[in-house]
Amino acid sequence: MLNTGFPVLSALIFFPLIAAVVLFFLRGDQMVRIFTLVVSLIECILVLPLITGFDTTTAQFQFVERHAWIEAWNIFYYLGIDGISVLMVLLTVLLLPICVLCSWSYISQRVKEFHFCLLLMTAACIGIFSALDFVLFYIFWEAMLVPMYLLIAVWGGPKRRYASLKFFLYTLAGSTLFLAAIVAFFINTGTFSIPELMEQHYTFRFQLWTFLAMSLAFAIKVPLYPFHTWLPAAHVEAPTAGSVLLASILLKMGTYGFLRFCLPITPAASEFFAPLMIVLAILSIIVGAFLALGQSDMKKLIAYSSVAHMGFVTLGIFVFAFRGVEGAIMHMVNHGIITGAMFLLVGLLYERSHSREISDNLGVSRHLPAYTGFLLLFSLAAFGFPGTNGFFSKLLVLLGVFEHSYILGILFVIGLILGLAYLLRLLLNVGWGTPSMASGWKDMNFREWLYLIPLGLLVIYLGVAPGRALNFMGASIENLLDNFEAERTIRIEPAHEPVSEPAPEPAPEILSRCVLEYESSTGQNFEITATNWAQNQLGSYQDIK
Amino acid sequence: MDTQLAWLCLIFPLIGVLLTPILARISTQVMNFGAVFFSFLTAVMAVMMLPLLFSVERLPLESTFVWLHTPIQVSFGVLLDPLSIIVANVVAVISFFIMVYCVGYMKGDPGIMRFWMLMNAFIGSMLLLVLANNLIIIFIGWKLVGLCSYGLIGFYYRDEKQYWIGGPAPYKFDVPSACGVKAFIVTSVGDMLMLGGILIIYFYAGTFNVLELYQTAPEWIPTMAATPGMIILVSILLIAGPVGKSAQFPLHEWLPEAMSGPGPVSALIHAATMVKSGVFLIARFIPIFYYGYWMGGVEEAMYFFIIVAWIGAITAFLAASQGLVATELKKILAFSTVSQIGFMMLALGVAGFAQDILVKGYMAGTFHLISHAVFKACLFLCAGTVIHAAHSIYITDMGAMRKYLPYTWIFMGLATLSLIGVPPLPGFWSKEAVLMVTLESHHYALFTIAVVTVVFTAFYSTRYFAMMFHGRASVHINKETRKPHHHVGEGYFPQTFACGALAVGIVVLGLFGPMVEHSLYGLFNYKLVEGLGLSTVTHVPDFSTLLVVAFSVGGVLIGVVPAYLLYYSRTWDANAIYENSRIVRMVHTFLWNRWYINSFYNLVFVSGFMAIARAVAFRIEVLVDGLIQRILPAGVYGLSRFSVWFDQKGIDGVLDGTAHHVQNSAGGTLSRVQSGKIQEYLALAVIIALIISGLVWLI
Incomplete structure (x- = not known):
């Protein structure tokens, strides 16, 4: 395992935490905002060693830090990243300054607490993507829940109490089962270390139960179709920054979990349950697209489109093809960028119209031309237009899916077409046509340009030159799938039977x-x-x- | 050197796009000049590729650089072969003339910068699609032209009333922005299916490169045929893209609505170039399936040709029949475009029916593509001028306009004659080639449909031309001309110039028609047959050319004469016939409603899908949510009620009298479980989880 002298990952996790503590000694809302922005920018600089120092040729965990923590229970403070997680860490860090900027004027009450929650969220999310110890992972997993709950419950819309509680209970219901699985693994092997657990072999029945426990937690998080109803409620009520974090980072934890735990640790069960997961993914794609098509609330529309998009990702994972998995990880990143930007755009419009209904925001292009330009760009990216980042990830997933079965491929294509329909419906109503009440609105100001430009550039950069980003993950996926291929058919029966x-x-x-x-x-x-x-x-x- | 020309063809429009906003800062004049100048440079580059056609043995030329290594190798490159050089020339040269026309037509439009950018972007993407050497790049160009088309159809996105199409009054109008969306969605249905087809091909062939696909077709097609039905599926998926883009049945319904864009856009995108990309792509795919069938001996590959031919024939007939009754000038031309593209598809489809007519069909399709591009572009440009002059989109609002627009009358007359198929104009030669090859294929049903379509074409062409320029002036025109500053007259000079240039092009192409036909035959023969070292089959015509000419000219006469009597000399009264005959009225309604296909699609795919979406969103979603939200807590609550009941009735029954306060506290404890405090839920949940995991372990 590769090691570096400077503990980059710990720095990334603890720097926002320390900053959050310092935050409490500051006075003045403006001061808090500027401080958090500076902190987030420093965090962006701190992450640079990850980009430059990441070795794309190896599948091993890198930037590993391992210290004994609770030795009696064999629990370690164990961090590390590989090709599957590195991009997610980068995305998390990138989104922090954007979240600060987009709440600059929108959040006017309890400013200090808001930014405290943002910093906490960032620390916990980076922790989740880099933890290599199950207990550590679970702590971060639960730690992420509280600030998110508060973001919705305190700064949310009119139905925030309902939405936040729903979000909390759903996630908790999943994570309890996940905890059960962790305990079961510990009882079975005596270790919480994820890399060690990956190398073990378990009986088939044990795999089935642990797979179910883990995948339910992840399916709720993704969310796959029948477990998704917390998502629109949470998205609609959350403030813009909350929606961005929710869509861009939190949802990815589900699919990340599939890749990190389900496939390597319980391969035979993954193989066994793959048809079920594929059916759920297809359901998410088709029904999610229909749900998005039927909405009149812009935020809900994008929230449901996330369900469909995460269905693409799950499908890409569970066809077990190299290109499918690669496309899935790439699409996790791309969806984070695109949907984050879409929520930013909706939030931007909400600050002007104070309504999220499509009918209150008709024909804004006359007064907000730059805004419409961005809306067009990100909608095209969400649809997967060539030249934007959505194209390659969807193409790769589609390739993987077609290798698996062409009927699935055709269903996928239908999902894509429906995706075009709801995005064009949004564009047609919000962008073009006769304005309803847009007169007197100002086009985007400097701050709004500032946080949309990086996302727009990334959309185009990853669309034109995805090669570099794909390089990051190649070796890890190959390793993941090689191991999986070797073990998928081995169904070990319990010895005492x-x-x-x-x-x-x-x-x-x-x-x-x-x-x-x-x-x-x-x-x-x-x-x-x-x-x-x-x-x-x-x-x-x-x-x- | 030669491939550099192709690269420049792609780069110049791109520079045009990027420079337009900068030039706009200087002045509108400079911007106009700049935009047209870059399309001129593109056209020059394309023309400079033409000499390559005379040294066929050097073709095909390829120049690539690798774009992506992993996980799929995608190279970004250009491919020069006769097909791509010819189509690139059609695109670049006609685009240039249309750009010139736009200088006059778009004068004073507030959105002109956006217009130039979209037009140049379109030219660049179209050339990318034509010159690309692999299917992924073709697909990228393919989607980009779709995007430009979407932007240009919805160019008047503010939906002012003057830009509405459809109607007149009792009938429904369509607004431009909705038309753009319709076009984008309908074509995308085809595109996405085609992407699926491309990926399946990649799965079997392992390459996206067009030339490699040709060379290895006899190897991988049989592998694909090992799965029964697979080739039919791939054929349908691959054909779906061209069907969408070229507005063929059953995805043809977007093109009539695409006419809501500015006039020259209809000329450029929806007549001369973009809609031809489908024909181009079918021509690209033909060798694969041809080699698969005739060399690889795969029976199923024939379905590709059968589907293409029948789709072409059906569309040609369907659209021409709708053109008979339409009253919007541009819509008539749109129906005519759909119908003529159907002819091209027909020719390409029958090309695969026999080994000896491949080159002939290929040539006929391509030749019709060229000649149609020239005369249809001219027709649309003239139509733009006329509509501008008459201030109406309906031919019923025109009439006797010859004296106001004498030049346009000549140009449009020439183009219309070519569309009808009057010798010696190019339309005659190319249509004759299509009919010839259809007859040679011995599919008489297809041939009959084609001849009937020729009759229809002659009828509607004569009809609109006579109603526009001849006969009596309509009430509307009289009103317009009586206004003090009416502009019922020729447009700006660039407009007339561009129409004139294209009209000259029609005449020249017509005069050299047989020569062009002959040299195209030679080119494709070399490329498709000799160049690949296949056995040459000498083609012995079964039918004399005279027979086909007789059919063609006869068809034209059958169509022209009644139209002439009805609308030109007005010997017959069209209105009286309409009023007196119930059958005519019924047929008219049927055709006017476009065979009810549009309404059917609207009902099923727009209203139907939205109904499903709403139902899913507001019924099923509520149900799912309610299930989880209501029933689960209700179950928990019920359990707790049961425990309370058990406490009270069960335990208390046993311990009756001893513990009045115990009862209270037990009930109280369990009801406190639902306190709403998260931390307690968490604790409870963890305990339950531990119990469950313990159970799991025990099992």
């Missing part, structure tokens, strides 16, 4: 690797293989031999 039929011959290289690990494991790894199960398992392997 009578074997009625001859057990399937495990692939020899897996077996030998297992033995080798067993033999060579010393020190920290020793107690893992010393558990009953592993011994039984190895015993049964030797019997077969």
Whole structure:
């Protein structure tokens, strides 16, 4: 595992935390805003070593920090990133200054607390994407929940109490099961370390249950179709910055979870449940698009479009094709950029019209030409127009899906067409046509240009030259899928049950690797293989031999 | 050197786009000049590629640089072969003349900067689509032209009443912005399906490169054929794109509404170039399926040709019949465009029916593409001038305008004659080639449809021309001419110049028609057959050319004569016939409503989909939400009620009398579980989770 001298990831997590504490000693709202902006910009500089120092040739975890934390329970302070998470960390950091800027004039009450929550959110999100210890991960996972809850409940719209509680309960319901899975893993192996857990082999039945527990948490977070109803409520009520964070970062944690935990740790169960996940993903795509098409509230429209987009991502993951997974990760980033920008645009319009209804914001192009330009750009990107970032990620997912099955591909294409329909409906009404009440509104000011320009540039940059971003993840995905391919069909039966039929011959290289690990494991790894199960398992392997 | 020309063809329009806003700061004149100048440079570059056609053995030329290595290799490159050089010339040269026309037509429009940018962007994207060497770049160009078309159809996006189309009064009007959306969505349906087809091909062939696809077609097509139905699926998916873009049945309904854009836009995008990209792409795909069928021996590959031919024939007939009754000038021309593109598709489709007519069909389709581009562009430009002069989009509001617009009358007359197919104009030669190859394929049903379409074409062309320029002046025209500063007359000089130049082009192309036809045949023969070292099959015509000419000219006469009597000399009274015959009225209504296809699509896809969307959003969503939101808590609440009941009736029954306050506190404790305090829920949840995980472990 690669290590660097300077703990970049810890710095990224703790710097906003320290800044949040300092924030409480500041006076004056303007001061707080400027301070948070400066902090967020420094955070952007701190993240630069991640870009320059990231080794794109290896699939191992990088920037690893590992310190003993609670030794009695084998819990470590263990951080590290690989190709799957690095882009998400970058996106999280990038969005912080944008969130500060977009709430500059919108948030006028409890300014200090608001920015406190923003900084906390950032720290927790970076923690989630870089934690390599299950307990640490869970702590960050729950820590992220509280500031988000507060963002909605304190600075939200009229129905904020309902929405925030709904958001909280849904997420909590999922994460409790996730906790159960973590505990089960610990009981089984005696470790919380994610990389170590990835190398273990579990019985098929155990995999099924843990997969279900974990994937429910992630499915709620993504959200996949029947678990999605918290999303529009939360989005509609949240302030703009909250919506941006929610759409761009929080939703990605679900799909990140699939990639980080479900596929590597429970491969056979992932294989077993893949049809279910694909059905849910397709449902999300089609029904989500229909839901978006039927909305008259702009924020709800974009919220439901997120459901559809995250369906694309989930589909890309569960076809288990290299291009599908690559497209899925790329689309996670792209969707973060595009949907974040769409929410910013809606928020911008809301500050002028004080309404999110499409019918109150008709034909703004006459008075807000620059705004309409951005709306067009991001809508096209959301649709996946060539030359914008959405194109390549969707193309890759589509390639992966077509390799899997062309019927799925056609359904995907139908989802794309529906996606065009709701975006064009938004554009047709909000952009073109006769204005309803836009007269007297001012076009975007300097601050608004400032936070949309970087997103617009990224949309075009990633659309024209996606190669560099794709480089980041190639090796990790290859490794992920190689391991997955090797293990997807191995269904280990519990050793103590009578074997009625001859057990399937495990692939020899897996077996030998297992033995080798067993033999060579010393020190920290020793107690893992010393558990009953592993011994039984190895015993049964030797019997077969 | 030669591929540099192709690169310059792509770069000049791009510079034009980028420079326009800068030049606009100087003055409108400079901006106009700049925009036209860059399209001129593009046209020059395209023309300079023409000499390559005379040294065929050097073609195809390719120049690429790799754009993406991983995960799929996509190169960005140009491909020069006879097809791309010819179509690039059609695009670049005609665009230039249309840009000249725009200088006059768009004078004083407030959105002129946006207009120039979109026009140059369109030219660049169209050339990208034509010159690209692989399917992904073709697709990118393909989507970009769609975007420019969307922007230009909805150019008058503020939807002022004067830009509405449709009607007249009792009938529905359409606003430009909605028309743009309609065009974008309908074409995108085709585009996305085509993308699916491209990706399936990539899956089997492993490359997007066009030349590699040709060369390896006999190898990977059989692999694909191993899955029954796969080739039919791919054919349908691949054809869907061209069908959408070229407005062919069943995705043809967007083109009539696309006429809400400015006149020259209709000429450039919706007649001369963009709608031809579908034909171009079919021509690009033909070798793949041809080699697949005739060399690879894959039976299913024939479906590609059958589908293309029948779609072409049906569309040609359908659109021409709708053109018979339309009264909006540009809409008639739009129907005519759809119908003529149907002819091209027909020619390309029958090309694959037999081994010996491939080159002939390929040539006929391409030749008709060229000649149609020239005369239809001229027609639309003239129509723009006339509509501007008459202040009305309806031909019923015109009449006797020959004396006001003498030049336009000549130019439009020439173009109309070419559309009808009067010798020796280019329309005659190319239509004759299409009919010839259809007859050669021995598919007499297709041939009959084609001949009937020729009759229709002659009828509606004569009709609109006579109603515009001849006969009595309509009430509207009389009112216009009586105004003190009326401008019922020729437009600005650039407009007349551009129309004139295209009219000259028509005459020249007509005079050299047979020569062009012959050299195109030679080119494609080399490229498709000899160049690839395939056995040459000498083509022995089964039918004499005279027979086809007789059919063609006969069809024209059958169409022209009644139209002449009805609308030119007015010997027959069209209104009286309409009033007296119920059948005529019924047919008229049927055609006027465009065979009810548009209303059907609106009902199913617009109203239907919105109804589904609303139902999903406001019924199913509420249901799902309610299920989770109401029933789950209700279940928990019910359980807790049950526990309370159990406490009170069960435990208390046992411990009756001993614990009055115990009962209270037990009930109180459980009801406190629903306190609404999150931290308690969390604690409870963690405990439950531990219990569950323990259970899981035990199982």
